[in-house]
Amino acid sequence: MYQYDQIDHTLTRERVAEYRDQVARRLTGQLTEDQFRPLRLRNGLYMQLHAYMLRVAIPYGLLSSNQLRKLAFIARTFDKGYGHFTTRQNIQYNWPRLEDTPDILQHLADVEMNAIQTSGNCNRNVTADPYAGVAKDEVEDPRPYAEIVRQFLTLHPEFSWLPRKFKIALTAADHDRAAINVHDIGLRLYRNGAGEVGFRVLVGGGLGRTPFIGKVVREFLPKDDLLRYIQSILRVYNMEGRRDNMFKARIKILVHEHGIERFRNDVEAEFAASEGEPLYVGKQEEARVRAFFAPPGYEKLPGDEPMLTAKLASDAAFRGWYERNVVAHKQPGYTIVTLSLKPIGAPPGDCTADQMDTIADLADRYSLGQLRTTHRQNLVFADVRKMDLFELYQAFTKLEVATPNYNRITDIISCPGMDFCSLATARSIPVAQRIAERFADLKRQNDIGDMHINISGCINACGHHHVAHLGILGVEKNGEEFYQVTLGGSSAEDADIGKIIGPSFSSEEIVDAVESLVEVYIAQRHSGERFLDTYRRVGQAPFKDRLYGAH
Numbered sequence: 001m002y003q004y005d006q007i008d009h010t011l012t013r014e015r016v017a018e019y020r021d022q023v024a025r026r027l028t029g030q031l032t033e034d035q036f037r038p039l040r041l042r043n044g045l046y047m048q049l050h051a052y053m054l055r056v057a058i059p060y061g062l063l064s065s066n067q068l069r070k071l072a073f074i075a076r077t078f079d080k081g082y083g084h085f086t087t088r089q090n091i092q093y094n095w096p097r098l099e100d101t102p103d104i105l106q107h108l109a110d111v112e113m114n115a116i117q118t119s120g121n122c123n124r125n126v127t128a129d130p131y132a133g134v135a136k137d138e139v140e141d142p143r144p145y146a147e148i149v150r151q152f153l154t155l156h157p158e159f160s161w162l163p164r165k166f167k168i169a170l171t172a173a174d175h176d177r178a179a180i181n182v183h184d185i186g187l188r189l190y191r192n193g194a195g196e197v198g199f200r201v202l203v204g205g206g207l208g209r210t211p212f213i214g215k216v217v218r219e220f221l222p223k224d225d226l227l228r229y230i231q232s233i234l235r236v237y238n239m240e241g242r243r244d245n246m247f248k249a250r251i252k253i254l255v256h257e258h259g260i261e262r263f264r265n266d267v268e269a270e271f272a273a274s275e276g277e278p279l280y281v282g283k284q285e286e287a288r289v290r291a292f293f294a295p296p297g298y299e300k301l302p303g304d305e306p307m308l309t310a311k312l313a314s315d316a317a318f319r320g321w322y323e324r325n326v327v328a329h330k331q332p333g334y335t336i337v338t339l340s341l342k343p344i345g346a347p348p349g350d351c352t353a354d355q356m357d358t359i360a361d362l363a364d365r366y367s368l369g370q371l372r373t374t375h376r377q378n379l380v381f382a383d384v385r386k387m388d389l390f391e392l393y394q395a396f397t398k399l400e401v402a403t404p405n406y407n408r409i410t411d412i413i414s415c416p417g418m419d420f421c422s423l424a425t426a427r428s429i430p431v432a433q434r435i436a437e438r439f440a441d442l443k444r445q446n447d448i449g450d451m452h453i454n455i456s457g458c459i460n461a462c463g464h465h466h467v468a469h470l471g472i473l474g475v476e477k478n479g480e481e482f483y484q485v486t487l488g489g490s491s492a493e494d495a496d497i498g499k500i501i502g503p504s505f506s507s508e509e510i511v512d513a514v515e516s517l518v519e520v521y522i523a524q525r526h527s528g529e530r531f532l533d534t535y536r537r538v539g540q541a542p543f544k545d546r547l548y549g550a551h
Contacts, residue, residue: 020102044115055118060128060146061089061373065360072356123153130374138172163241164249181495204255207461232270301333305386324404339379340403349377417457424457426474426481467491
């Protein structure tokens with residue numbers, strides 16, 4: 001993984017010192033809250049419903065075991081003993097005291113981490129496929145380019161005060177596990193007809209109040225031109241994006257209002273005009289960064305593992321976990337394993353300090369000292385030997401991260417909702433917990449098959465409800481919590497925005513409504529169809545009739 005150089009160390013050290021002075025002045029009253037607010041936001045500190053919340057960047061979701069131990073230390077020392085992994089592959093702490101936050105940032109800097117640009121109107125954490133570098137369906141590892149983009153845009157003076165926040169995601173795989181279609185810029189590495197590897201560039205995707213699927217702005221971009229093209233997009237957005245209305249300030253609105261053809265022409269003109277600028281990545285710089293992501297010293301192992309085959313045949317629980325949470329690795333004898341942060345009845349994405357410490361130890365023993373975070377709020381061990389899977393499963397079971405529900409109905413994405421967030425209009429976590437409890441039976445989950453439920457506590461859509469097979473949005477009606485249902489969304493390569501099915505449901509009704517929708521799917525499905533496939537084939541009518549036919 002990428003290692004800080006002297007520039008990185010100097011930047012983070014000076015940033016911590018600057019922020020420590022800002023906090024001291026706030027605590028003594030030399031800075032008002034209005035003066036302090038933009039300063040704390042640039043260091044990832046929000047004021048939420050009950051307390052401050054600190055968001056820590058995990059670039060493209062990659063963590064070392066030592067970094068995870070430091071996150072555990074912070075959770076135990078400065079918070080309430082846990083952290084919350086988010087849809088941006090970050091971690092959030094919900095209860096830090098303001099006076100402790102400079103020390104937290106110093107502890108992060110000690111392990112080459114920071115909270116820079118995790119909030120504010122700037123480029124946020126660059127995300128990527130959590131299987132990057134080990135996925136069998138990728139053309140090459142996209143993480144070096146994610147790191148190059150991260151370095152280019154960190155504290156970039158031209159793009160530090162954009163009209164609104166900005167998000168970039170990358171993948172190099174056939175199956176989109178990075179949700180590139182719903183990002184301000186989505187980048188997919190692929191091989192064109194001439195055999196060249198470059199980027200397909202999407203622009204204008206996003207969720208929130210007005211959701212859009214990204215549009216292709218450049219079908220093929222040579223890798224060497226990546227930074228100059230991103231700069232061109234950001235320049236057009238910075239100059240032409242709306243600043244008079246925060247609800248219309250995202251680049252998706254600019255692309256929608258101008259149309260993709262006009263926007264593309266503006267970007268290409270800016271790109272041509274910048275040809276002489278020194279932003280050519282070049283083979284030397286590409287090789288320097290790529291070296292940090294060189295494949296580790298994999299053992300030469302056989303593709304088959306007799307002991308694994310025997311355990312799968314004799315242990316049904318292990319077999320169920322293996323079939324759900326283990327996928328193929330490009331290296332023979334290795335696998336990719338998902339750690340579920342969705343145990344039945346627990347808040348999705350939460351991880352205790354004790355769990356983090358043990359997971360770090362297990363990563364050292366079983367996954368070459370590294371792990372990944374995912375936009376579905378789980379963790380991944382990317383380099384597990386097949387011969388170690390049963391031992392690892394046993395350890396995960398004791399740790400309560402072995403729930404075999406990856407991509408099942410209980411693998412729910414949920415924002416913190418009104419339990420924590422001052423913007424939320426309804427609670428998300430209790431609804432996610434009740435749905436998981438209703439569908440806790442593993443046999444029933446496997447019968448239902450692949451199904452994504454995402455829950456947001458407000459229209460800002462931090463829970464990505466728009467792109468769930470079944471999305472749930474919390475709304476407020478006369479002081480009570482209600483929940484609107486959308487169907488047919490996807491964040492994968494078949495990306496689409498879900499459609500509202502009808503009037504919202506009360507908190508007491510929403511879990512029954514979900515069960516009714518599942519029952520319609522089971523009655524209507526053809527062999528091998530996911531919930532999403534059946535919905536797209538039969539349309540809303542049978543689902544809507546079941547929910548509202550008696551009204």
